[in-house]
Amino acid sequence: MMTQQVEKWGTAELTLEGPAEGNPFIDIEWGASFKHRHRVVNVDGFYDGDGEYKVRFMPDAEGEWTYTTHSNVSALNAQSGSFECTAAQGDNHGPVRVFQTYHFVYEDDTSYFPIGTTCYVWNHQGEALETQTLETLKSAPFNKMRMCVFPKHYTFNKNEPEHHAFETLEDGSFDFERFNPAFFQHLEHRIGDLRDLGIEADLILFHPYDRWGYSTMPPEVDDRYLRYLVARLAAYRNVWWSMANEYDLMRAKTMQDWDRFFRIVQTYDPHQHLRSVHNCREFYDHNKPWVTHCSIQHGDLAQVNAWREQYRKPVVVDECAYEGNIQHDWGNITAQELTRRFWEGFSLGGYVGHGETYLDPDDILWWSKGGVLHGQSPDRIAFLRKIIEAGALVDPIEATWDLKQSGGDGYRLIYFGIHRPGFKEIPLPEEHDYTIEIIDTWEMTIKQLEGTFSGRARVELPGTPYIALRIHQVD
Amino acid sequence: MMTQQVEKWGTAELTLEGPAEGNPFIDIEWGASFKHRHRVVNVDGFYDGDGEYKVRFMPDAEGEWTYTTHSNVSALNAQSGSFECTAAQGDNHGPVRVFQTYHFVYEDDTSYFPIGTTCYVWNHQGEALETQTLETLKSAPFNKMRMCVFPKHYTFNKNEPEHHAFETLEDGSFDFERFNPAFFQHLEHRIGDLRDLGIEADLILFHPYDRWGYSTMPPEVDDRYLRYLVARLAAYRNVWWSMANEYDLMRAKTMQDWDRFFRIVQTYDPHQHLRSVHNCREFYDHNKPWVTHCSIQHGDLAQVNAWREQYRKPVVVDECAYEGNIQHDWGNITAQELTRRFWEGFSLGGYVGHGETYLDPDDILWWSKGGVLHGQSPDRIAFLRKIIEAGALVDPIEATWDLKQSGGDGYRLIYFGIHRPGFKEIPLPEEHDYTIEIIDTWEMTIKQLEGTFSGRARVELPGTPYIALRIHQVD
Numbered sequence: 001m002m003t004q005q006v007e008k009w010g011t012a013e014l015t016l017e018g019p020a021e022g023n024p025f026i027d028i029e030w031g032a033s034f035k036h037r038h039r040v041v042n043v044d045g046f047y048d049g050d051g052e053y054k055v056r057f058m059p060d061a062e063g064e065w066t067y068t069t070h071s072n073v074s075a076l077n078a079q080s081g082s083f084e085c086t087a088a089q090g091d092n093h094g095p096v097r098v099f100q101t102y103h104f105v106y107e108d109d110t111s112y113f114p115i116g117t118t119c120y121v122w123n124h125q126g127e128a129l130e131t132q133t134l135e136t137l138k139s140a141p142f143n144k145m146r147m148c149v150f151p152k153h154y155t156f157n158k159n160e161p162e163h164h165a166f167e168t169l170e171d172g173s174f175d176f177e178r179f180n181p182a183f184f185q186h187l188e189h190r191i192g193d194l195r196d197l198g199i200e201a202d203l204i205l206f207h208p209y210d211r212w213g214y215s216t217m218p219p220e221v222d223d224r225y226l227r228y229l230v231a232r233l234a235a236y237r238n239v240w241w242s243m244a245n246e247y248d249l250m251r252a253k254t255m256q257d258w259d260r261f262f263r264i265v266q267t268y269d270p271h272q273h274l275r276s277v278h279n280c281r282e283f284y285d286h287n288k289p290w291v292t293h294c295s296i297q298h299g300d301l302a303q304v305n306a307w308r309e310q311y312r313k314p315v316v317v318d319e320c321a322y323e324g325n326i327q328h329d330w331g332n333i334t335a336q337e338l339t340r341r342f343w344e345g346f347s348l349g350g351y352v353g354h355g356e357t358y359l360d361p362d363d364i365l366w367w368s369k370g371g372v373l374h375g376q377s378p379d380r381i382a383f384l385r386k387i388i389e390a391g392a393l394v395d396p397i398e399a400t401w402d403l404k405q406s407g408g409d410g411y412r413l414i415y416f417g418i419h420r421p422g423f424k425e426i427p428l429p430e431e432h433d434y435t436i437e438i439i440d441t442w443e444m445t446i447k448q449l450e451g452t453f454s455g456r457a458r459v460e461l462p463g464t465p466y467i468a469l470r471i472h473q474v475d
Numbered sequence: 476m477m478t479q480q481v482e483k484w485g486t487a488e489l490t491l492e493g494p495a496e497g498n499p500f501i502d503i504e505w506g507a508s509f510k511h512r513h514r515v516v517n518v519d520g521f522y523d524g525d526g527e528y529k530v531r532f533m534p535d536a537e538g539e540w541t542y543t544t545h546s547n548v549s550a551l552n553a554q555s556g557s558f559e560c561t562a563a564q565g566d567n568h569g570p571v572r573v574f575q576t577y578h579f580v581y582e583d584d585t586s587y588f589p590i591g592t593t594c595y596v597w598n599h600q601g602e603a604l605e606t607q608t609l610e611t612l613k614s615a616p617f618n619k620m621r622m623c624v625f626p627k628h629y630t631f632n633k634n635e636p637e638h639h640a641f642e643t644l645e646d647g648s649f650d651f652e653r654f655n656p657a658f659f660q661h662l663e664h665r666i667g668d669l670r671d672l673g674i675e676a677d678l679i680l681f682h683p684y685d686r687w688g689y690s691t692m693p694p695e696v697d698d699r700y701l702r703y704l705v706a707r708l709a710a711y712r713n714v715w716w717s718m719a720n721e722y723d724l725m726r727a728k729t730m731q732d733w734d735r736f737f738r739i740v741q742t743y744d745p746h747q748h749l750r751s752v753h754n755c756r757e758f759y760d761h762n763k764p765w766v767t768h769c770s771i772q773h774g775d776l777a778q779v780n781a782w783r784e785q786y787r788k789p790v791v792v793d794e795c796a797y798e799g800n801i802q803h804d805w806g807n808i809t810a811q812e813l814t815r816r817f818w819e820g821f822s823l824g825g826y827v828g829h830g831e832t833y834l835d836p837d838d839i840l841w842w843s844k845g846g847v848l849h850g851q852s853p854d855r856i857a858f859l860r861k862i863i864e865a866g867a868l869v870d871p872i873e874a875t876w877d878l879k880q881s882g883g884d885g886y887r888l889i890y891f892g893i894h895r896p897g898f899k900e901i902p903l904p905e906e907h908d909y910t911i912e913i914i915d916t917w918e919m920t921i922k923q924l925e926g927t928f929s930g931r932a933r934v935e936l937p938g939t940p941y942i943a944l945r946i947h948q949v950d
Contacts, residue, residue, distance in 0.1 A: 325895055326896065327877070327897070327900065328877055328896075329877060329894045332894045332896045332938075333893060333894065333895075334895065337893055359897045359898075418809065419804045419808065420800055420809065421801065421807045422807075422834045423802055425802065463800040463807075465809060
């Protein structure tokens with residue numbers, strides 16, 4: 001039965017015994033209505049194998065919730081009960097939502113600035129490596145992880161995964177009408193691990209790098225898979241739905257398919273987690289109403305403002321090339337360059353994602369398998385994260401042809417990137433006084449200039465690349 | 476009278492005495508027809524002050540040339556004579572022409588790859604500094620100089636020039652109906668100095684940075700100035716006509732003005748020197764028939780191929796930002812970054828220009844005043860020049876999503892820029908053998924790999940930025 005007490009934004013789970021014969025994945029309809037005061041939320045349940053039927057729910061309000069099940073079989077129908085939703089504890093700030101058009105926030109109003117990384121299929125690497133990845137994440141600066149539901153077939157990624165999403169027939173092919181609960185249980189387990197580390201799981205529902213058939217399933221299987229996944233995972237507060245990695249490389253899918261996938265997830269997710277889709281070359285139209293934020297692959301972060309203007313949504317450039325030295329240009333930039341892209345993106349009011357692709361004798365590259373980090377950018381990203389979290393939301397304040405300033409109330413951030421002026425004149429409002437700090441984003445130093453500044457302030461600069469200014473209003 | 480012997484592509488000059496009263500710049504029409512075998516070329520003459528009238532001509536064929544003058548005053552009319560055009564001597568290869576759509580060549584078929592620099596108003600700095608600039612150029616790698624006819628008013632450029640192009644009235648204003656011959660004599664002198672160093676003078680006819688009125692002259696003055704300049708300078712083989720620096724910032728001019736300027740120069744230049752115009756933001760339409768090559772300000776050299784395709788003319792990116800540390804982003808990139816832009820542009824079949832803008836206590840910045848070079852890019856540009864001159868013309872050969880190759884017959888150049896692959900697979904034709912050299916474009920080293928390569932060649936690379944490959948077919 002249902003747990004009697006569930007933390008706010010925790011996962012309430014109800015398990016009932018039901019029929020194991022036939023095909024429960026297809027034959028059985030089952031779900032529950034959860035009620036709190038005047039509000040009723042309908043939630044799909046799912047079959048978890050061995051005659052067990054589950055429904056999960058993430059309560060978002062403290063107090064008593066009641067529920068009633070519904071099903072086309074009597075064993076699962078019209079069961080009811082209640083549970084108590086208690087206060088959120090510790091680092092539980094609820095799911096992440098869009099905030100002030102271009103930003104994010106936890107549902108309890110705690111600040112959330114996505115600092116993402118990418119380990120596409122870390123969850124398909126077996127216990128030892130997966131544990132190592134989680135250990136690495138404990139001290140890494142990342143609070144969002146891009147990861148795939150399905151395994152990956154690609155250079156450096158030829159290993160067979162432990163689990164598959166469907167029952168495997170004797171001839172080795174999949175029975176697309178029967179999910180493999182062990183596959184999804186493992187996925188949930190890892191999403192829960194991330195949640196416990198304070199990391200959002202930016203979950204990639206489809207991707208093109210496939211030798212098993214996951215990228216070319218028939219529409220009815222795609223749709224059933226999506227509803228099953230949503231039923232299982234929507235009650236995890238740290239889930240984001242990414243329809244695809246590089247959707248535009250999936251030749252078997254049309255734009256109508258992608259629109260339909262979005263609408264399915266939007267319709268059946270009772271908790272309305274964030275939704276986006278990631279491109280290779282051609283952006284999906286992020287203006288469509290079911291897209292909550294932009295998920296962008298692009299190397300030119302100078303365009304962040306143009307994308308903000310175009311889509312009027314948060315801009316997450318979760319792939320801008322990775323620190324590494326592999327043969328492909330998307331995976332062989334320096335730590336300096338990746339750090340530069342982070343600073344450029346963040347200082348323009350966007351959000352940038354990390355990845356690491358160093359050649360490895362065992363083909364364990366962080367970007368897909370996790371493991372340990374080898375690069376020099378994570379320390380700099382941690383430094384940036386501290387600065388971002390200590391500041392206000394970053395939006396454009398004013399720009400001349402020669403200087404872009406961003407920031408918020410009484411707070412400005414200016415980043416010079418590869419440029420290395422020996423001095424710069426910063427136009428500040430005449431009516432206030434400001435302190436100015438010179439930040440060396442690579443050396444990770446912050447030096448406050450003596451005195452305060454007002455009006456057109458001439459700032460002497462070190463004349464080296466990768467310098468930023470942080471400016472605070474003091475009166 | 477006329478010199479009796481003139482070297483091919485040298486300057487023949489005929490001087491006649493004529494009226495000094497009235498306004499010879501306006502009142503007198505004067506010129507000559509030069510004839511060699513079946514060919515007649517009509518050339519404008521010009522008034523050089525003190526009752527002296529000159530006509531200049533650059534013969535392009537050896538043997539006897541005859542001439543006859545024509546004028547609306549009898550003293551200058553119907554004078555005739557002849558001179559002998561002798562073989563070109565030494566480093567005289569004639570003027571530069573467009574070659575094979577995207578490239579250049581001297582008229583005697585000697586290779587010419589433009590390696591330009593910029594000293595906008597070096598010719599307005601007085602004898603000492605101008606001499607120093609010429610001394611610097613002797614050992615610099617540059618064979619093209621962007622320079623203005625008119626002086627410049629801008630940051631770091633507030634000094635008054637020695638000469639002005641027009642006669643100055645008592646109230647300090649210009650008499651736009653009377654040129655100042657001393658101004659033009661000095662300009663010619665400097666263009667001749669460059670010629671003697673083997674440097675093309677990419678002469679900028681208008682620019683917006685002005686406090687004297689040169690940028691806002693009435694149309695009839697603009698047009699008279701252009702005809703006067705062409706009459707004086709077209710016989711210098713090293714002249715290129717650049718209608719403007721940043722034409723799109725000159726608010727007093729319309730697109731019709733620019734088109735007219737081109738047509739005037741095209742009509743009256745008997746030697747048809749190269750013609751282009753330089754933008755700030757908006758490109759002039761280089762497809763127009765009077766444009767011989769693209770002159771581009773842009774920082775993204777990856778677009779060279781797109782511009783080649785769009786305009787089907789040589790692409791000269793003569794301003795891609797300068798090595799330096801001034802406050803403006805166009806003048807504060809590192810030597811590494813400028814060298815990278817050079818390599819990217821050249822390896823894609825374009826041509827890139829240099830400039831240097833280091834803060835200086837006396838405001839002597841190479842980019843506008845000349846003087847001496849302080850930066851680290853010129854040595855690397857010299858290294859690149861040797862490689863370019865030792866190779867074939869560079870055009871795109873083949874590209875995959877992950878690798879661009881350029882080059883010509885049996886010759887390939889590949890540049891990785893900021894990317895630093897630990898290895899790369901290079902698709903080479905199966906039917907030939909190739910040698911491969913690894914070039915560190917910053918350290919200026921060339922290392923030939925052992926053996927030869929054919930078909931899909933795996934090349935181990937140092938995994939550092941700024942690496943190029945040079946590939947030669949050996950059978």
